[in-house]
Amino acid sequence: DAGRNRYAYFTPALQRAAQNRMRLGNDLRDALAAENLQVVYQPIVDLRRGRVCKAEALVRWHHPERGPVSPAEFIPIAESSGLILEIGEWVFRQAVRDVQRWRAEIDEQFQVSVNKSPVQFHSESGMHTRWLRQVVEAGLPGDAVSLEITEGLLLEGGDGASQQLMALRRAGFSVALDDFGTGYSSLSYLQHYEIDCLKIDRAFVHELEPGSKALALCRAIITMAHELGMSVVAEGVETAHQRDLLASIGCDLGQGFFFARPMPAQALEALLRQQRGE
Numbered sequence: 001d002a003g004r005n006r007y008a009y010f011t012p013a014l015q016r017a018a019q020n021r022m023r024l025g026n027d028l029r030d031a032l033a034a035e036n037l038q039v040v041y042q043p044i045v046d047l048r049r050g051r052v053c054k055a056e057a058l059v060r061w062h063h064p065e066r067g068p069v070s071p072a073e074f075i076p077i078a079e080s081s082g083l084i085l086e087i088g089e090w091v092f093r094q095a096v097r098d099v100q101r102w103r104a105e106i107d108e109q110f111q112v113s114v115n116k117s118p119v120q121f122h123s124e125s126g127m128h129t130r131w132l133r134q135v136v137e138a139g140l141p142g143d144a145v146s147l148e149i150t151e152g153l154l155l156e157g158g159d160g161a162s163q164q165l166m167a168l169r170r171a172g173f174s175v176a177l178d179d180f181g182t183g184y185s186s187l188s189y190l191q192h193y194e195i196d197c198l199k200i201d202r203a204f205v206h207e208l209e210p211g212s213k214a215l216a217l218c219r220a221i222i223t224m225a226h227e228l229g230m231s232v233v234a235e236g237v238e239t240a241h242q243r244d245l246l247a248s249i250g251c252d253l254g255q256g257f258f259f260a261r262p263m264p265a266q267a268l269e270a271l272l273r274q275q276r277g278e
């Protein structure tokens with residue numbers, strides 16, 4: 001797991017870790033069958049107007065014995081076992097159902113974003129038609145849903161993934177590039193793919209101070225994104241200071257614990273109604 005060209009001895013500790021992964025994978029399958037997973041939503045705030053205009057769907061798993069298990073731990077397990085396909089479909093269904101209700105009852109512009117694993121693009125070419133059908137059947141335009149992808153998907157390029165991505169984009173889905181600035185960042189992706197939104201990784205946001213390199217990088221990313229017709233979300237905003245710095249350099253949207261933690265659908269709904277003045 002450590003990557004290419006690295007040696008590791010197979011120790012009892014490694015064996016325990018492998019067994020743990022296998023057990024978690026099995027438990028996750030049960031959890032999905034028993035509908036023991038939950039989708040929570042983290043508000044995304046328009047920094048100019050100070051209003052929640054989007055939310056990111058994030059999956060949660062409460063393990064019967066271990067308590068909450070982080071998606072950072074179980075998503076990779078689900079990806080290697082293929083279970084991510086079913087989990088991804090399940091999260092997508094919930095998100096479409098929720099955004100349909102919120103647009104009908106509270107805010108007709110509201111958008112929900114859903115994380116898509118690269119595995120979901122590789123499995124079968126018909127995936128995007130099914131996602132599109134669900135959205136159309138819910139009477140929603142494609143841009144009610146934004147798909148969050150990572151640079152890893154674009155890095156592989158070449159195969160069906162990029163074609164599926166283009167088809168989704170043509171169908172009106174909006175596409176956000178997640179964790180931008182970390183990993184494999186290459187500007188050629190921005191030249192060759194149609195992307196609607198960049199999400200600046202929280203590694204930059206955490207370091208924001210007047211005169212910092214992080215601030216210069218964020219400013220340059222925002223200028224570039226705007227020149228290319230993309231909007232920008234800053235992830236991991238934890239303080240008013242960070243929010244103010246981001247607003248001062250023209251960042252469009254913010255997401256982070258400063259605004260709100262991920263919350264159940266009902267709590268987000270209450271927040272949206274309150275914001276509308278009900």
Ligand code: C2E
Nearest residue numbers: 058059071072075091115116117236237238255256257258
């Ligand atoms: P991500 O897509 O980058 O999601 C943002 C993560 O940052 C979430 O962690 C969120 O709770 C956390 N976060 C938000 N604001 C702050 C902040 O101000 N400070 C800090 N320190 N963290 C903040 P979470 O929910 O634990 O998810 C972790 C990762 O798991 C996600 O990272 C995403 O890659 C993956 N994931 C979660 N749900 C799904 C899903 O439904 N499908 C797929 N494929 N991946 C998912």
Ligand code: CA
Nearest residue numbers: 056115148178
């Ligand atoms: Ca994300």
Ligand code: CA
Nearest residue numbers: 178179199235
């Ligand atoms: Ca992210």
